[in-house]
Amino acid sequence: MSWLVPIGLGMLGLGLITGLGAWLLDIANRRFKTESDPLVARIDQELPQTQCGQCGHPGCHPYAEAIAAGEAINRCPPGGQDTVDRLAELLGRDTLPLDAEPETVGQDTVAWIIEADCIGCTKCIQACPVDAIVGAAKLMHTVITDACTGCDLCVAPCPVDCIEMIPRPIPENRWVPPKPSVIATDRYPQAGLAHG
């Protein structure tokens, strides 16, 4: 029966090692417990991920956590009314009007760099949460309009105030030519002549 001895010792040794390992992992599991709320992930998905901080939180994920904890759902200007409505549906709460400055509501703006004034300091590039500004040190920067979310975080860091927010330009394929003003009522609308 002496051939049983190494088998027994082997089982003992491996049992010891796996037992120790399991014990260590159990301790670590309790020590490093992460509580991830599936609701927070769902809310985070609805937010626009601009990380602009206009809601008063340092990013979209912290705001998602705050919403899950009961904060108002209407503090995300980049997401607009659509996001508020979708969040209301997701959470079963009543929808609210977007909580933002009235003049910015419904205005889809983008950042615009006055390129003649840009000194190439790269400060706006670092501020941009969506990497929508291209350029290099001491070279002119410009904004990728398609990527810009209009969060205006780049306006404040600019030392020469060469960034302004403009209404989002209409893409070429949806551009509508201005009406030719050929008749008098088009040229003088203040004349009070209304078309029947």
Added chain:
Amino acid sequence: MTELLLIIVSAALVNNFVLVQFLGLCPLMGVSSRVDSAIGMSFATTFVLTLSSVVAYLIQSFILTPLDITWLRTLAFIVAIAVAVQLTELALKKTSPLLHSVLGIYLPLITTNCAVLGVALLNTNRAHSLLESAFYGIGAAAGFSLVLVLFAGVRERLALADIPAPFEGTAIALITAGFMALAFMGFAGMIRL
């Protein structure tokens, strides 16, 4: 002290685990497309390598040798490495969720990174002491990190380069790894350890 330094240089450069002994090629191809994830992977692997080489030494000298079951060491080391990787993953998930999501599947795959098992087995083959085992692990990890980060840097440039269609992607990466291995052959014979 000189001995320990020589062990580090030997494991990191002369007998580099990735490019000279061709161990741990999976993360070299898998996590090398961006430098920052390569750096994260380097830190995770460094931690696991050092920890597991020490743990493997302890298991070898306090469990396997006294019970005369050294023939079970492959199995025992794999269990120890798996535990070390799980510990790393739990700690990383808590402390740096971003890095955790960047590394993704490659973090649990450190378990099957043959460089990690290779270090543990080579340590016992060469009858290294505890300190020597730890330094061998650190050296191997330094070599692995060096190659991984360098390779990621090269691949970031390759992504922008104009490469003929048949060589795009993994093909040019493997050719590049071959050239880097040729370069590391320059260290051959510098230290005999």
